Every structure is written in C-alpha cells, then in structure tokens.
Amino acid sequence: MIQLNRVNHQFAIGKKGKERIVPVLHDIDLHVKQGEIVAIVGRSGSGKSTLLNLMSGYIRPTSGEILVNGQNVTKLSEGDWANFRLSHLGFMFQSFQLIPSMTAFENAELPLVLQGVGISKRKQRVMELLEQVGIAEYAGHYPGELSGGQQQRVSVARSLMLDPPIVLADEPTGSLDSDNERQLLALIRTLNEERGTTFVLITHDDQVASTAHRILKLKDGHLLHAYAKGGSLAHEIQ
Numbered sequence: 001m002i003q004l005n006r007v008n009h010q011f012a013i014g015k016k017g018k019e020r021i022v023p024v025l026h027d028i029d030l031h032v033k034q035g036e037i038v039a040i041v042g043r044s045g046s047g048k049s050t051l052l053n054l055m056s057g058y059i060r061p062t063s064g065e066i067l068v069n070g071q072n073v074t075k076l077s078e079g080d081w082a083n084f085r086l087s088h089l090g091f092m093f094q095s096f097q098l099i100p101s102m103t104a105f106e107n108a109e110l111p112l113v114l115q116g117v118g119i120s121k122r123k124q125r126v127m128e129l130l131e132q133v134g135i136a137e138y139a140g141h142y143p144g145e146l147s148g149g150q151q152q153r154v155s156v157a158r159s160l161m162l163d164p165p166i167v168l169a170d171e172p173t174g175s176l177d178s179d180n181e182r183q184l185l186a187l188i189r190t191l192n193e194e195r196g197t198t199f200v201l202i203t204h205d206d207q208v209a210s211t212a213h214r215i216l217k218l219k220d221g222h223l224l225h226a227y228a229k230g231g232s233l234a235h236e237i238q
C-alpha cells in the first residue's frame with residue numbers, strides 16, 4: 001500500500017551559495033501493507049515527521065521512490081499530487097491546521113466541499129463524524145473558542161471525512177486527555193477492523209504504539225528494526 005524504496009532525504013539550510021546540507025533519512029526501505037497499523041517511534045529529530053511528510057507528498061525525497069497504492073508519487077506534478085492526496089490520504093497533524101474564521105462544522109466539512117458533495121449529504125456526514133469524535137455539541141464554535149483537545153478532534157473528523165484508505169498521523173493524541181485518547185484509539189481500531197483503513201502513526205506514547213500491529217524505530221535517520229506488537233517498547237526506546 002505504501003512502499004519506500006531506498007529513500008534518502010536531506011535538507012539544504014542557510015543562504016543560497018552557502019547552504020549546509022543536513023542529511024536526515026538514509027536508505028529507507030519500507031512496505032506498509034493494506035490494513036496495517038504501523039507506529040513510527042524514535043527520538044526527537046530522528047526524522048519521523050520528515051518520513052511522514054515524504055509519504056504525504058509535502059516534500060519530495062532527494063533520492064529513491066515512493067509508491068502509494070501502486071502509484072509512483074515521486075513522479076506526480078504538484079496538482080496531480082493534490083488530487084491524489086484528496087482521494088487516498090487522510091492526515092492527522094500535531095498542529096490542527098484549522099481555519100480560524102470557520103466553525104468546527106465548516107472546518108470538518110471542507111474535504112466534502114472540495115469534492116463537490118451536496119449540502120444535505122455533507123450535513124449528515126459531518127454530524128456523524130463530529131458525533132464519533134465526541135464534539136458534535138461544539139459544531140457551531142470557532143477554533144478560538146475550543147480547547148486544544150477539542151480542536152484536535154475537529155481535525156481528526158476532517159481527516160476521516162472522505163473515508164480515506166490511508167491515514168497518516170503525527171502525534172494524533174498529543175493534545176488529548178486520557179479519556180479522549182482512549183476514544184480516538186478505539187476509533188482508529190474500529191476503522192482499521194471494519195473498513196481496513198491503513199494507519200501510519202508517529203508517536204512518543206506507549207499507549208498509541210501498542211495500538212499498532214508493527215512498530216518501526218528511527219534512529220538518526222536509519223530505520224533500525226521493526227518489532228511486532230507485544231515487544232517491550234519502553235525497553236526498546238532508549
């Protein structure tokens with residue numbers, strides 16, 4: 001479903017002509033199968049977000065290729081990538097990326113508007129998902145009137161709106177209290193079991209990692225090893 005073949009990535013930082021090259025990911029080979037929940041763990045700065053950004057097409061690898069659903073996305077133009085993303089990928093980000101001038105309902109509704117879905121279907125689907133993430137009563141609130149955890153749930157609802165076959169998540173429970181974290185992890189498991197949704201989750205949280213079928217560890221930009229659910233995460237992460 002997602003395949004990375006010998007992917008390398010480096011950033012060039014500093015002024016033009018005086019750039020410093022910072023290698024971040026080294027020869028990453030990875031195959032995420034359809035219906036898998038994969039957690040990516042590793043220290044701060046090890047390259048987790050960069051790896052997720054590559055899978056999402058927000059950045060392109062310096063070398064290597066990335067296939068999503070059989071499509072070599074490294075070769076897509078910006079516009080084609082945007083369309084591909086809309087129909088294949090859902091995102092849960094650390095920052096919620098909500099539009100401040102739109103209500104929770106309108107923010108969550110956006111992907112449906114972009115897809116040209118009619119108003120009555122939109123209303124039904126948005127309320128269904130806002131219910132599922134436990135935030136329906138705040139539908140009319142603006143992001144500035146919501147707590148961090150509530151904003152995160154709106155962003156989760158938005159990411160699931162088009163029922164994407166793959167969800168990429170960067171610290172999806174980062175702003176949630178333990179009750180809401182449990183609720184979101186249960187939703188992830190349900191979507192995975194009932195719809196076969198594939199998840200790639202970046203996390204520092206043992207609870208989130210234990211939801212995964214497979215845990216991958218990044219160390220200094222190298223994918224060290226994968227270990228199956230049940231492996232002692234606390235022991236493995238130094």
Ligand SMILES: Nc1ncnc2c1ncn2[C@@H]1O[C@H](COP(=O)(O)OP(=O)(O)OP(=O)(O)O)[C@@H](O)[C@H]1O
Nearest residue numbers: 011013022024042043044045046047048049050051
């Ligand atoms: N746009 C960028 N330009 C230059 N360097 C970057 C850029 N984005 C990330 N880096 C560098 O790449 C390295 C990996 O960053 P990345 O955000 O992928 O790490 P991470 O494992 O997700 O960290 P964290 O757990 O703190 O979010 C870091 O050294 C970071 O400074």
